Amino acid sequence: MRKEILDISQLDKSLLHELDAYIDSLKGDKQEQLIHVLHRAQELFGHLPYNVQLYVAHALKLSGAKVNGVVTFYSFFNEEPTGKYTISVCMGTACFVKGADKVLERILKLTKTKKNEMSEDGLFTIKDVRCIGACGLAPIVTVNDKVYGKVKVNEVDGILEKYRGDHHEN
C-alpha cells in the first residue's frame, strides 16, 4: 500500500499559495466544500496529480483516500495531464442519433489515442462528453472552447489538421 506522504517539491509554490488563499476565503464548513476546492485546484494545476490531492486532504483535514474517492467519482476531475487541445465529442442522444459515435471513432483513430488519454505528441486529449445542450447543431465537437456543429466524419481530418498546423507555426 502506498503511504500517504505529501511531497510538494515538484509543485509550483505560487499556485499552492493561490489554492491556500481560496481555501481560506471559504466560509462555513470547509470539508463540505471539497468539490469546490478540487475545481479550483484543477483550474490552477490543469489536473489533479497525487500530491495535489494529498495537499487538499491535509488542508481540509480529510484523509487522502476520501479525497481520492471524490476525485475518481466525478468525471470532471482528471488525475492525468491533458493535451494542449481537449477535443470533446458530445455523446448526448441528439448527437448520437446524428452519428457522433462515428465521429469519435474517426478522431480516436486519427490521433492514435484512447478516450481520456493524451496523444503521444501531447497535443490532444479526446473525451466523450454528456449533452452540452446545443442539440440544434448535432453532432457537436468542441476543441477547447471552439464549437464545431453538424460535423461530418469526413470533416474530422480537416479539423485535426488545423490544430496540428497551428501547433507547428507556434
Added chain:
Amino acid sequence: MKTNSLDSLKTWAKSVRSDSEFRITILACAGTSCLSSESDLIIEMLQAKIDEHNLNGEVNLKKVGCLRFCGEGPIMFIEPDNITYVRVAIKDVDDIFTKHILEGTTITRLLYTSKKNELIESYENMNFFKKQFRIALRNVGDIDPRNIDEYVAQDGYKALGMSLLEKTPDEVIKIVKESGLRGRGGGGFPTGLKWAYTAAVKSDEKYVICNADEGDPGAFMDRSIIEGDPHSLIEAMTIAGYAIGANQGYIYIRAEYAISLEPLNIALNQAKEHGLLGENIFGTDFSFDIGIKLGAGAFVCGEETALIRSMEGHRGEPDKKPPYPSESGFRGKPTSVNNVETFVNVPAIILNGAEWFASFGTERSKGTKVFALAGNVKNIGLVEVPMGTTLREIIFDIGGGHPENKTIKAVQIGGPSGGVITEEYFDTPIDYDSLTAIGAMMGSGGLIVMDEDSDMVEIAKFYLDFTQDESCGKCTPCRIGTKRMFEILERLTNMEGEPADLERLETLGYNIKNTSLCGLGQTAPNPVLSTMKFFKEEYEAYAYRTKRTSYAIEGKKCIGCTKCARVCPVNCITGKVREIHTIDESACIACGACYDACPTQAILKP
C-alpha cells in the same frame, strides 16, 4: 434601494422603460445553441454599430435567453416590425444595421423558409411557435436576464410580495397543492405535498434545494431557464423557503453549466440589493439566502439523495429512502428538493391562482411541460405545450416532421430512464400517467425523434453505455447488472451473440429494475426493454446474425459517378468512372458518408 411593499414594487415596475417606447427593439438570442454559432460576437458587433451612430436612445438591442428555435439559430426577433431573422451570421451584421435598422427594409435572405418553401416573416406565423403555450418559459427570451428591472416590469417578485405580506405559509402550500403542480424533473411527485411534508417536520433549520443537475442527454430546458430568467427561480425558491420554514436555499448546478453561473450570480446580487433576497425580505422578519453548489460530472447526482451527498462534499452515492429528504436531507435537516422547471411555475401560480393553472392540462397532470425536441425532425428546439398535447402534434405540427420526409419510426422520451414510443401511440395525450401506461415516462423532457435509419439496438446500447458508466457502484444490481447488459448488447452488435442472449437481456433487465437502490438502476433497463418490446425483429437480426454490418452498393442503381469513393474516409470504395463501384466490407467503418453522397440511392444501409 430596498423594496418593502407591493406599492413600491408597482411604482418600480411602472418606472421601467418598456420595449414599446423604443423605435426598434431587437431580441437577440444568446442561448447555448446560438452562442455556439457565435451569436455573442454578432450581438457585440451590432451593438458597436448602434453605439457608433449614437442610436441607443431609439434602438434597444437586448441579449436575451433562449428563443427556443435552436435549429434555426442564431435567431433574432425584431419589434415592433414583427420580423424574425434566422441563421444570422457575422457577415449579416452590416445589412441588419444599415438595411433594417436605418432604412427599415426587411432582409429576405434571413427569413425562415418553411417546409413548403414559403418565406415566413414573423415567428408568430411559424408552426413551430403556433401551438406553444408558455408558463415556465414565460419570460425566457423576452427579458434581459441581467436586468432585474425588466423582470420586475413583468410582475416579477410580486408573487413573493403577495406570499410574504398577504398569506400564511400554509396558505401558500394550499395554493400550490390545489394547482396540481407535479415535479418536472422526472418523478412527477406533487410539489405541494412535498412542501407540506417538509413544512410539517419541526426543526431548527430546513433547506430548499433546487436540482439543476440536468443530466438527461438531450434536455436543456432547465439551463435555458437559469440563463434566460434567473429571477423567476430565485423568487420561487424564496417562496418555497417561506412556505416550508427554511432560511437557506442552494442551487445544485452541474459543472458542465458553469457558464450559466454568470447570469445567475448577477441576479442573486441584484435581488439582494433590492431587499428581495437576504435579510428581512419585503421588510418582513423573513430572511432567506441562496448559495450555489457546483457538481463535477455525475449523472446519478440528479437523484435527490445522491445530490445531497454531493452537496455535502462526498461521492454522489444515493441513500435508501425512507427517510425522505423532507424528514432528513441536507446536513440531516428537513429538505425540499425541487427541479428548476417545477420551481418557476410557482410565481405564475401565486399570481394567477391555482384554478388558472389547473385549467391547463389533463385531469391528473396540470399546467404545461417543456420538451427539448431534437433528432431527426425539421424544427429543433424548446417546446412548451399544455399537458395533454399529443406526440403527433409535437412531432408533426410543431416539429414539422422529418426534414427529408423519411418515416419516423419512434420517439425516445425520458432519456436513459425512459423508453421509446412508436407511431401507433403518437396520438396518446402526453401526461404523467398515460405515458407510464404505455411503458414510457415523462422524464425531464428530452424528446428525440428517430427515423427509419435509426438502429434501435445501437440506441439501446448507447443508453446502457451511458447508465453503466454513470452507475455509482453502490448497489450490485445496477453496478454489475447494467455492465452485463451492456456486454450482451455489444456482443450482439458485434455479430457475436446468440438467440439466448435476448432472454438473458430481458431477465437481467427486470431483475435490475426490481432490485436496484435508486432511480438510476430502477430505470436503467427501460431503453432496452422498451425497444425489445417494439422492435424485437431488430434484436433478432443481430441474435441470429442475419444483419449486414457494412454498407453495400446495389449494382443496377450505380451510375459510376465516383462521388461515394471520393467521400469515403477510409478509401474502401473502388471502381472506375461510369462503372459499378464496390465497397470492401471488411474495411467499411459504416460511417454513412457514401450513403449521403450517392445521387441515385444505390447505397444499401447495413
